[in-house]
Amino acid sequence: MAESDILRRLRSLPLHPGALGLADDAARLDSFVLTTDLLVEGVHFLPDDPPGDVAWKLLATNLSDLAAKGATPEGVLLGMPLHSRDWDAAFIDGLDTALRHFGCALLGGDTVSGGRTYALTAIGRAAIAPMRSGARPGDIAWVTGTIGDAGAGLAIARGAAGPERLRDRYRRPTPRLVEGLALAPLVTAMMDVSDGLLIDAGRMASASGCAVAIDLTRIPLSDAYAVWSGDRIAAATAGDDYELLFALPPGVTPPVAATAVGRFAVGHGLTLTDDGVPVPLPDRLGWLHD
Amino acid sequence: MAESDILRRLRSLPLHPGALGLADDAARLDSFVLTTDLLVEGVHFLPDDPPGDVAWKLLATNLSDLAAKGATPEGVLLGMPLHSRDWDAAFIDGLDTALRHFGCALLGGDTVSGGRTYALTAIGRAAIAPMRSGARPGDIAWVTGTIGDAGAGLAIARGAAGPERLRDRYRRPTPRLVEGLALAPLVTAMMDVSDGLLIDAGRMASASGCAVAIDLTRIPLSDAYAVWSGDRIAAATAGDDYELLFALPPGVTPPVAATAVGRFAVGHGLTLTDDGVPVPLPDRLGWLHD
Numbered sequence: 001m002a003e004s005d006i007l008r009r010l011r012s013l014p015l016h017p018g019a020l021g022l023a024d025d026a027a028r029l030d031s032f033v034l035t036t037d038l039l040v041e042g043v044h045f046l047p048d049d050p051p052g053d054v055a056w057k058l059l060a061t062n063l064s065d066l067a068a069k070g071a072t073p074e075g076v077l078l079g080m081p082l083h084s085r086d087w088d089a090a091f092i093d094g095l096d097t098a099l100r101h102f103g104c105a106l107l108g109g110d111t112v113s114g115g116r117t118y119a120l121t122a123i124g125r126a127a128i129a130p131m132r133s134g135a136r137p138g139d140i141a142w143v144t145g146t147i148g149d150a151g152a153g154l155a156i157a158r159g160a161a162g163p164e165r166l167r168d169r170y171r172r173p174t175p176r177l178v179e180g181l182a183l184a185p186l187v188t189a190m191m192d193v194s195d196g197l198l199i200d201a202g203r204m205a206s207a208s209g210c211a212v213a214i215d216l217t218r219i220p221l222s223d224a225y226a227v228w229s230g231d232r233i234a235a236a237t238a239g240d241d242y243e244l245l246f247a248l249p250p251g252v253t254p255p256v257a258a259t260a261v262g263r264f265a266v267g268h269g270l271t272l273t274d275d276g277v278p279v280p281l282p283d284r285l286g287w288l289h290d
Numbered sequence: 291m292a293e294s295d296i297l298r299r300l301r302s303l304p305l306h307p308g309a310l311g312l313a314d315d316a317a318r319l320d321s322f323v324l325t326t327d328l329l330v331e332g333v334h335f336l337p338d339d340p341p342g343d344v345a346w347k348l349l350a351t352n353l354s355d356l357a358a359k360g361a362t363p364e365g366v367l368l369g370m371p372l373h374s375r376d377w378d379a380a381f382i383d384g385l386d387t388a389l390r391h392f393g394c395a396l397l398g399g400d401t402v403s404g405g406r407t408y409a410l411t412a413i414g415r416a417a418i419a420p421m422r423s424g425a426r427p428g429d430i431a432w433v434t435g436t437i438g439d440a441g442a443g444l445a446i447a448r449g450a451a452g453p454e455r456l457r458d459r460y461r462r463p464t465p466r467l468v469e470g471l472a473l474a475p476l477v478t479a480m481m482d483v484s485d486g487l488l489i490d491a492g493r494m495a496s497a498s499g500c501a502v503a504i505d506l507t508r509i510p511l512s513d514a515y516a517v518w519s520g521d522r523i524a525a526a527t528a529g530d531d532y533e534l535l536f537a538l539p540p541g542v543t544p545p546v547a548a549t550a551v552g553r554f555a556v557g558h559g560l561t562l563t564d565d566g567v568p569v570p571l572p573d574r575l576g577w578l579h580d
Contacts, residue, residue, distance in 0.1 A: 009382045010396065013385060027398035038405070041405075075319065079326055079328040107306045112407075115406065115407040117330075117404075119326065119328060
């Protein structure tokens with residue numbers, strides 16, 4: 001079944017009001033924000049990825065959903081398949097490093113004797129939890145950090161030549177928790193860029209009932225990526241950036257380092273420009289499946 | 291790595307105070323109780339189990355942890371691998387039935403394209419959340435319902451002759467939510483029987499710093515089980531009952547249907563009697579792995 005069919009069926013289940021119609025990345029329960037993610041071997045991590053990096057990524061991808069809600073991490077529940085003594089020990093060591101790095105703590109979990117699927121549920125506290133659906137025509141679309149590094153990093157992890165710095169952006173993403181907390185009171189909409197800037201910008205526009213135009217030349221690239229390929233279409237359609245995409249009214253300056261990449265408008269759909277000149281959309285806007 | 295080694299390592303991670311030292315089945319966060327469980331194909335369900343029953347079991351086993359805390363279900367987060375169109379549709383239909391049956395709702399989730407591991411995190415609200423560690427010498431050990439049906443049901447699901455009623459006790463367990471809510475203010479300790487009555491009673495005694503004696507002849511058996519085999523040792527060491535095991539001070543009568551099966555005492559360890567006469571413990575007290 002296609003993911004869209006599954007989502008439609010899941011939306012027909014009895015939904016908690018805090019599920020927000022399953023239209024966002026995280027759920028609300030009182031002042032808590034909750035999110036859950038699975039990491040599957042061969043899909044979300046490679047069999048020879050270092051176990052510490054898998055643990056980091058498991059935590060970081062969940063915390064990225066909290067960051068998009070301006071939430072402060074409170075704790076996580078871990079679902080861990082037992083694999084081999086050394087791998088499991090290195091995984092837990094890596095989780096230890098990652099939990100301490102992000103000021104997070106283990107709340108509970110479950111260990112099982114089969115499968116290579118890791119599950120994490122992360123819980124955070126948020127005073128204001130922006131949704132992806134609040135962007136208004138005229139708002140400016142901004143992103144934190146640089147885009148495309150993780151896409152290059154995946155190619156490098158798979159054997160392409162390239163610097164470790166890019167590979168590590170794929171293996172050890174950084175959830176923008178500090179930025180999310182500072183942005184939450186100001187933004188009209190916010191989400192993390194997990195499937196690709198173009199597809200995620202289109203989703204924000206669609207959820208907000210407006211159109212969005214992204215300018216390719218404004219997409220922020222790292223120096224390392226510019227040297228590695230500098231391909232802006234590849235950058236804008238690669239996944240795993242875990243930067244924040246957010247909408248601000250015109251004239252509002254973000255309180256964190258960020259780059260204006262486009263503008264929301266009346267209408268619907270995503271359009272792309274290259275230094276202001278309309279260009280056709282690529283066939284693939286990002287990962288259709290996470 | 292053995293599960294005990296893993297648990298020791300996990301306990302060395304930064305723990306949230308609500309993790310309660312990872313010594314219990316569920317975590318606390320303000321007035322919420324949280325638990326997470328993985329169901330792995332070939333380990334926790336059989337490849338030819340009906341998908342609706344897998345969904346039921348996924349929800350029921352998590353809600354059983356909430357029942358042991360006297361918690362009322364608030365919502366669940368689902369981690370779902372996509373398998374095949376028909377299987378996935380039947381799974382979601384089964385989840386719909388189970389959610390409505392237990393008055394629960396979906397809060398959020400994640401779908402992935404690989405693996406056969408289902409993850410569920412359940413969140414409930416509890417005014418009082420008993421732990422497994424509060425039993426005192428002299429307290430009486432009680433269980434709800436009947437013991438051993440699910441063990442027989444697993445054998446029947448694997449091809450042994452026997453009634454559907456027993457098989458369905460394995461496939462569609464009933465979390466004792468109503469009983470847990472009524473018992474929570476009265477018990478000194480409570481947990482669900484998931485790995486076997488003997489092993490779980492021993493765990494409750496160990497966590498409580500006392501000994502426990504279980505009397506085989508007092509273990510409540512269903513009529514169907516009595517006809518199927520009536521083996522009390524098999525019943526007391528089979529898993530998947532999802533009944534509640536709880537400790538009450540002597541003289542306190544439980545407000546729900548339950549059977550006194552033993553008594554806590556000064557000391558440590560589990561002892562077994564048969565109509566009051568000490569008998570040796572079986573080699574296997576239950577499932578060492580869930």
